[in-house]
Each structure stands twice: as C-alpha cells, then as structure tokens.
Amino acid sequence: xxxEAEQSERTEAWSGITPDAxxxxxxxxxxxxxxxxxxxxxxxxxxxxxxMSPAALYIHYKTKEELLYQxxxxxxxxxxxxxxxxxxxDGGPADRLAAAVRSFVRWHAEHHTTGxxxxxxxxxxxxxxxxxVVELRRESEAAVRSVIHDGVRAGEFDVPxxxxxxxxxxxxxxxxxxxxxxxxxxxxxxxxxxYADLALRMVGYAPRQR
Amino acid sequence: xxxEAEQSERTEAWSGITPDAxxxxxxxxxxxxxxxxxxxxxxxxxxxxxxMSPAALYIHYKTKEELLYQxxxxxxxxxxxxxxxxxxxDGGPADRLAAAVRSFVRWHAEHHTTGxxxxxxxxxxxxxxxxxVVELRRESEAAVRSVIHDGVRAGEFDVPxxxxxxxxxxxxxxxxxxxxxxxxxxxxxxxxxxYADLALRMVGYAPRQR
Numbered sequence: 307x308x309x310e311a312e313q314s315e316r317t318e319a320w321s322g323i324t325p326d327a328x329x330x331x332x333x334x335x336x337x338x339x340x341x342x343x344x345x346x347x348x349x350x351x352x353x354x355x356x357x358m359s360p361a362a363l364y365i366h367y368k369t370k371e372e373l374l375y376q377x378x379x380x381x382x383x384x385x386x387x388x389x390x391x392x393x394x395x396d397g398g399p400a401d402r403l404a405a406a407v408r409s410f411v412r413w414h415a416e417h418h419t420t421g422x423x424x425x426x427x428x429x430x431x432x433x434x435x436x437x438x439v440v441e442l443r444r445e446s447e448a449a450v451r452s453v454i455h456d457g458v459r460a461g462e463f464d465v466p467x468x469x470x471x472x473x474x475x476x477x478x479x480x481x482x483x484x485x486x487x488x489x490x491x492x493x494x495x496x497x498x499x500x501y502a503d504l505a506l507r508m509v510g511y512a513p514r515q516r
Numbered sequence: 517x518x519x520e521a522e523q524s525e526r527t528e529a530w531s532g533i534t535p536d537a538x539x540x541x542x543x544x545x546x547x548x549x550x551x552x553x554x555x556x557x558x559x560x561x562x563x564x565x566x567x568m569s570p571a572a573l574y575i576h577y578k579t580k581e582e583l584l585y586q587x588x589x590x591x592x593x594x595x596x597x598x599x600x601x602x603x604x605x606d607g608g609p610a611d612r613l614a615a616a617v618r619s620f621v622r623w624h625a626e627h628h629t630t631g632x633x634x635x636x637x638x639x640x641x642x643x644x645x646x647x648x649v650v651e652l653r654r655e656s657e658a659a660v661r662s663v664i665h666d667g668v669r670a671g672e673f674d675v676p677x678x679x680x681x682x683x684x685x686x687x688x689x690x691x692x693x694x695x696x697x698x699x700x701x702x703x704x705x706x707x708x709x710x711y712a713d714l715a716l717r718m719v720g721y722a723p724r725q726r
Contacts, residue, residue, distance in 0.1 A: 343553030425694060426636050470702070470710045473695070478684060481691035484635060485683070492680070500680045507717045 319384060319417055323376070328366040330356040332380075335373040340419045344374060344427040374427060375435040381424045382442040385413050386449070393449040399457030400511050404502035406453060407479060411501045414483040415494035421483025447472055454509055464510030475505055529594060529627055533586070538576040540566040542590075545583040550629045554584060554637040584637055585645040591634045592652040595623050596659070603659040609667030610721050616663060617689060617715040618708035624693040625704035631693025657682055664719055674720030685715055 323329040334355035338347040349370050353363040367373045392406035414421045431439060451472040457463030465471050482497060533539040544565035548557040559580050563573040577583045602616035624631045641649060661682045667673030675681050692707060 342555040345552040346555035422636075426632075466713075467710055470707075471714065474688060474711065474714055477691045477695060478688045481687045481694070484691070485687060497680075500677055501684065503676075504681065504684055504718050507720060508714050510717060 319420060320380065323380065327356075327358065327362065331358070331363055331366055332373065332376055335370075336377055336420050336423055339374070339377075339423045339427060344370070344423075344430045349373075371430065371432055371435070374423075375431055375439075377420065378424050378428070378431060378435070378439050379442070381417070381420050382439055382446075385410060386442055386446050388413055389446050389449045393453045399453055399460055399462055400506055403450075403453045403457065403505055403509065406450060407475065407502045407505040408498035410476075410479045411482050411498040412494040414479055414481075415486045415497055418483040418486045418488075421480065425480060425483065447476060450475055457509060457511070462511060464512075471508060475508060478504070529630060530590065533590065537566075537568065537572065541568070541573055541576055542583065542586055545580075546587055546630050546633055549584070549587075549633045549637060554580070554633075554640045559583075581640065581642055581645070584633075584640055585642070585649075587630065588634050588638070588641060588645070588649050589652070591627070591630050592649055592656075595620060596652055596656050598623055599656050599659045603663045609663055609670055609672055610716055613660075613663045613667065613715055613719065614712035616660060617685065617712045620686075620689045621692050621708040621711045622704040624690055625696045625707055628693040628696045628698075631690065635690060635693065657686060660685055667719060667721070672721060674722075681718060685718060688714070 320329050320332050323332055331352060335347075335352045338351050338355055342351075347370065349363055349367075350360050352370070352373065353360045356363070367376070388409040389406050392409050393402055395402055395405055397405070428436070428439065451468060454463060454465055454468050454472060458465055458468065479501065482501075486492075486494075486497070530539050530542050533542055541562060545557075545562045548561050548565055552561075557580065559573055559577075560570050562580070562583065563570045566573070577586070598619040599616050602619050603612055605612055605615055607615070638646070638649065661678060664673060664675055664678050664682060668675050668678065689711065692711075696702075696704075696707070
C-alpha cells in the first residue's frame with residue numbers, strides 16, 4: 307500500500323469522530339503512541355503533532371488516557387462490526403468463517419498502526435475503560451466461536467477444542483498488525499485469502515469440500 | 517504458572533549472561549521495558565530496579581539500546597535454538613513440525629514478558645543491531661520452512677503457499693506472548709499441544725494420519 311492509500315485508510319477509520327479537531331487529535335495520538343509508546347508520549351506532543359495548543363487539546367480530551375480509550379473503543383468496535391457482519395452473513399459456516407477471517411485480517415493489515423497501539427497499550431487503560439474494551443473483545447470471540455459451533459453442529463468442521471481454536475484464529479489475524487509491512491510484497495487481500503484457507507484447515511473443513 | 521515458577525523461568529533464560537550484575541540489569545530492563553515501554557524507561561530506572569547506581573550500570577552497558585540489544589539477541593538465539601533442535605530432530609516431517617511448534621509456543625508462553633519486549637521494541641534497535649536480529653528471525657523462518665518443504669516433498673503435507681504458511685505459523689506461536697496469562701486456565705504445555713495439532717492441520721497433514 308502506498309503512503310497516500312495508507313493515509314486514506316487511517317483517516318477513514320476515524321471518520322465517525324467529530325468535530326474535526328478531535329479527529330485530528332486521535333490521528334496524531336495513534337502516530338505518537340506507535341512511535342514512542344503511550345508512556346513516553348505527552349499530551350503536549352500530541353497537540354503539537356495535530357498543530358494545536360495543549361489548551362485546545364484539553365477541550366476535547368481531558369487526559370492522555372481518554373485519547374487511548376477513544377482509539378481503543380473505536381478500533382475494537384469497527385473490527386467487531388466486520389466480524390459480526392461476516393459471521394451473521396449469508397452462506398454456510400465455511401463461507402462465513404472464511405469471510406470473517408478475510409475481513410478481520412484485512413482490517414489489521416490496513417490499520418496496522420492503530421492495531422499495534424490498541425493491542426500493545428491495553429494495560430494503560432483505566433480500570434473502567436479496560437473492562438469496557440475487554441467486553442468488546444469477548445464479543446469478537448463470541449462471533450467467531452458461534453460460526454465454528456455452527457460448522458461443528460452441521461458436521462462440516464472437526465474441532466476438538468472450540469474455545470482454544472477460536473483464540474488461536476483471532477490471535478493469528480490480530481498478529482498481522484505486528485508484522486504487516488505496507489512496503490512488502492504481501493497485500494491485505496492476499497493475506498486475507500491465505501488466512502481464510504488456513505482457518506478452514508484449522509477447523510478441519512475437509513479438503514474435498516474446499 | 518505461579519509467580520515463583522515465572523521468576524525461575526525468567527532467570528533461567530538469562531543464565532548465560534555474566535557477571536551476575538549484568539544479568540540483574542537485563543532482568544530489571546525487561547521488567548521496566550514491559551511496564552512502561554522502551555522510550556519511557558531511563559537507564560536510571562533500570563539501575564534503580566536492579567539495586568545499583570547509574571555508574572555501576574554504565575560499567576556493563578554503555579546505553580539503554582545495548583541492554584535492549586542484549587535482551588533481543590539472547591531471546592532470539594534461545595528460541596531459534598529450540599526451533600532448530602526440533603526441526604533437525606528425529607522423526608518424520610509431521611513429528612518435527614509438531615515438536616518445533618510445541619517448544620516455540622512453550623517458550624513464548626513461559627517468557628511472555630521478554631517476548632513482548634523483544635517483539636514490540638524491535639524498531640528501537642540501532643541499525644546494525646536491527647540487521648543482526650532480523651538475520652536471526654530469517655533463520656527461524658528458514659528452520660520452519662525447511663520442515664514444511666520436507667513434508668511437501670514426502671507427500672505428507674499439502675501446502676499451496678509454503679512461505680506464507682511459514683509466516684503464519686511463526687506468527688501464531690509468537691503472538692502467544694501477547695495474550696498468554698500465567699493466571700489463566702491454559703498452560704504452556706496445553707497451548708503447545710493444541711497449536712501442534714493446529715499446525716499439522718494448517719499444512720494439510722491428512723487427518724487419517726494424525
């Protein structure tokens with residue numbers, strides 16, 4: 307993905323955040339947290355990146371933690387929405403699992419900077435915000451687990467440990483945010499297609515059906 | 517794993533680092549980097565955690581980056597050694613792949629704090645140190661890829677994209693360091709067994725052979 311495309315992906319994820327100044331602060335915070343880590347970043351750094359004064363930042367976010375929380379909640383809600391749309395979509399369990407993996411992987415490749423911040427700085431959220439985000443993560447697990455259950459019930463999947471396989475599948479997709487390189491030879495779509503096939507193998511979807 | 521067991525795992529990984537003061541500094545640095553991130557940690561913080569003066573730290577490590585490099589190289593060499601031992605061990609490709617995944621996963625669960633620091637702070641290494649660590653990562657990939665190739669050549673594995681499947685397998689194992697919780701219900705051995713089975717599925721090792 308080129309820089310311009312990446313920029314547009316990044317902005318698109320935050321299009322729901324208004325007003326414009328709050329959105330600019332979120333984008334600046336993601337970049338600063340990704341570069342230096344949450345604890346090494348000050349609200350002054352973030353305001354400076356967004357071309358604003360610390361006082362202007364304070365109008366929108368009272369603390370640095372509020373910014374991290376906003377990034378984390380928006381990121382988790384968007385990726386959860388993609389998973390749920392695919393998991394509750396048309397088709398049999400194999401089609402729905404493949405679609406869920408494809409879109410979850412694509413999200414983590416395209417939003418790899420946000421993905422890293424959200425995953426690595428989870429421990430920096432305040433207790434209430436942490437609890438809220440953990441709940442969104444549970445819903446993501448539930449969405450994947452229910453498709454796997456459907457496949458097992460339909461006799462199409464063979465999964466001895468549904469909960470462990472669910473954790474592994476989500477982990478595989480999330481970790482794309484760590485290693486994805488927009489300048490590398492693998493595209494978000496290419497990784498999505500590969501991982502959808504690997505997911506069907508992991509749930510024992512018989513090769514003759516593939 | 518209880519706290520005592522975790523402490524012993526942690527110390528064991530660094531047993532090759534001498535003298536004792538240098539080892540204590542590495543252990544203190546891993547904890548500090550994991551808690552606050554590399555950029556928010558000072559050499560003064562690290563010396564304080566190790567019960568030493570900044571001047572005493574300076575005898576062993578001239579910079580904070582040297583400490584990160586030591587952690588990263590030792591961590592990568594240990595986990596590479598485990599992979600290579602398993603990949604070059606006895607048995608057919610399926611046995612060797614399963615053994616490699618089991619020990620790589622166990623390492624990342626037991627040394628999850630080190631694993632997080634090593635993976636998340638890769639970008640903070642200086643250019644030469646970064647190049648050296650990337651070379652160790654290439655060797656880890658090569659070890660896994662060669663077992664998969666053996667399985668494909670022997671007609672036991674069915675892998676359309678060997679290089680992509682290698683990346684996915686390593687990613688799955690490495691990400692255990694992110695989500696593993698020593699107080700949770702899954703043990704390093706349990707995750708190792710589950711993931712060895714998932715790995716064989718990912719390479720299309722036919723179920724009747726499992």
